[in-house]
Amino acid sequence: MSHFDLAAVLSSPDFRAMLWTGIRFTAIVFAGSWFLGMALAAVLLVIRLTPSTVAQRFVAGYVSYHRNVPTLVQLMLWYFGISNLLPDELQAWLADHKGEAIFAVISLGLCQAAFFSEDMRSGLRGVASGQAEAARALGHSYVGSMRYVILPQAIRNAVPALVNHTVSLFKNSSLAMAIGVTELTHVVREIESRSFRTFEVYAVGTALYLAVSLLLMALGAALARHYRLAAAR
Amino acid sequence: MWSVVDIVRDNWLLLLIGQYPHGPLGGIAATLILSVFGILLAFPVSVALALARLSPWRVLRWPVTGLVYATRGIPLLMIILWTYFLLPVLTGHTVSGFTTMLCTLVLYEGCYLSEVVRAGIEALPKGQSEAAKSLGHGYYGRMRYIILPQALFNMLPSMLSQFISTIQDTTLGYVINVQELTFAANQVNNQLLTQPFQVFFILAITYFVVCFTLTQATHWLERRVAARRRGIPAAVPVTPAADGLPLPTGEELP
Numbered sequence: 001m002s003h004f005d006l007a008a009v010l011s012s013p014d015f016r017a018m019l020w021t022g023i024r025f026t027a028i029v030f031a032g033s034w035f036l037g038m039a040l041a042a043v044l045l046v047i048r049l050t051p052s053t054v055a056q057r058f059v060a061g062y063v064s065y066h067r068n069v070p071t072l073v074q075l076m077l078w079y080f081g082i083s084n085l086l087p088d089e090l091q092a093w094l095a096d097h098k099g100e101a102i103f104a105v106i107s108l109g110l111c112q113a114a115f116f117s118e119d120m121r122s123g124l125r126g127v128a129s130g131q132a133e134a135a136r137a138l139g140h141s142y143v144g145s146m147r148y149v150i151l152p153q154a155i156r157n158a159v160p161a162l163v164n165h166t167v168s169l170f171k172n173s174s175l176a177m178a179i180g181v182t183e184l185t186h187v188v189r190e191i192e193s194r195s196f197r198t199f200e201v202y203a204v205g206t207a208l209y210l211a212v213s214l215l216l217m218a219l220g221a222a223l224a225r226h227y228r229l230a231a232a233r
Numbered sequence: 234m235w236s237v238v239d240i241v242r243d244n245w246l247l248l249l250i251g252q253y254p255h256g257p258l259g260g261i262a263a264t265l266i267l268s269v270f271g272i273l274l275a276f277p278v279s280v281a282l283a284l285a286r287l288s289p290w291r292v293l294r295w296p297v298t299g300l301v302y303a304t305r306g307i308p309l310l311m312i313i314l315w316t317y318f319l320l321p322v323l324t325g326h327t328v329s330g331f332t333t334m335l336c337t338l339v340l341y342e343g344c345y346l347s348e349v350v351r352a353g354i355e356a357l358p359k360g361q362s363e364a365a366k367s368l369g370h371g372y373y374g375r376m377r378y379i380i381l382p383q384a385l386f387n388m389l390p391s392m393l394s395q396f397i398s399t400i401q402d403t404t405l406g407y408v409i410n411v412q413e414l415t416f417a418a419n420q421v422n423n424q425l426l427t428q429p430f431q432v433f434f435i436l437a438i439t440y441f442v443v444c445f446t447l448t449q450a451t452h453w454l455e456r457r458v459a460a461r462r463r464g465i466p467a468a469v470p471v472t473p474a475a476d477g478l479p480l481p482t483g484e485e486l487p
Binding site for chain 2: 069070076080081082084171173174178188206209213217
């Protein structure tokens with residue numbers, strides 16, 4: 001093996017195009033499942049706050065399943081298992097339209113919703129009950145007390161956990177390679193097997209992942225600081 | 234529904250122990266062995282990393298902080314690929330998938346666990362360390378007899394959670410063909426070809442049963458630890474001294 005030579009990887013237009021594909025798919029899977037997860041988490045939270053025990057049990061079961069089954073297994077169940085139960089026309093359509101990426105977004109999003117909804121719920125529970133009572137006593141309606149008193153504090157409480165889980169979702173997007181999504185890790189492996197420049201390619205992939213993760217962590221720290229200042233004011 | 238029962242009946246041995254004795258140990262047995270050894274070996278690593286991060290010397294603190302941040306920022310899959318590539322280069326031998334995965338887990342879980350241990354040490358009241366110092370304990374004695382026993386006890390539930398994460402992380406060994414439960418399920422699926430949903434459903438349920446049981450154990454342990462922590466200070470009554478100043482409360486006592 002020759003010396004460390006990044007240019008050997010980065011100067012080839014082929015490899016650059018592959019890397020770009022990888023970055024794009026990682027971004028699509030990450031962003032898609034983040035938004036799906038957040039939206040579903042809000043729905044789960046609302047269901048959990050209803051007085052119905054059946055509905056609460058359902059959400060508790062949903063959360064428990066997604067926390068206790070490894071994410072990779074959830075991906076496999078969706079991509080190999082559930083896809084197989086779909087009607088043939090739909091399967092054919094999915095095969096033509098990057099079905100693996102769609103299933104990655106669905107399964108990572110559903111899984112993430114469980115984590116996000118728990119983060120939001122503990123954020124809400126962290127707001128003292130006196131806050132709601134005081135807001136109602138001041139004449140706020142239920143919606144008004146939520147909007148102006150409870151939610152701003154709950155979001156503040158939930159931000160650190162939500163950021164942590166966002167970082168882990170970003171890292172988990174790499175699991176999509178196991179079902180054939182051409183995201184960053186997949187592409188890194190492919191370039192490695194073509195160029196044999198293992199060290200260089202892995203270094204590029206690792207640096208990209210690390211840069212985004214650290215950026216997300218820094219963003220989270222800045223948000224937490226911002227909220228602490230807002231709370232102190 | 235019956236096909237699930239049939240698949241389990243025909244393949245339970247493969248899912249349980251893999252191809253052993255005719256091949257390497259696999260299935261649930263390998264998953265559990267990998268997780269148990271991974272976490273046991275990661276434990277001393279994590280204590281060492283935590284102490285290094287809390288040490289007053291920058292030479293120790295900075296590189297370890299960097300290592301922990303890097304490990305938290307890089308996907309486990311990428312770290313597995315690195316180990317897979319580097320271990321044979323560094324040792325000069327071919328390394329089995331099992332060993333590769335074990336080494337990766339020790340590094341990865343060690344870094345995550347070190348954050349748990351560090352939080353446990355930092356959560357102890359400062360008086361503990363000061364009292365130990367005033368009793369004449371050096372750094373080693375302080376850590377060995379006063380700080381670590383308390384911090385590690387309080388952190389038992391978090392360590393069990395980390396063990397659950399380790400079990401889930403072993404599934405990634407699939408990518409480098411480590412013979413464990415996920416690998417076995419994929420073997421079964423490749424033999425049958427026609428019932429992927431049933432096979433992966435069985436796989437998911439198996440992991441669920443194992444991890445859910447352990448999660449319940451974590452909650453139980455949490456309550457036990459919390460009860461003991463509450464119980465001790467309450468046993469020492471606070472009595473005002475003659476000059477009207479309260480004596481130290483039980484909070485500082487071990």
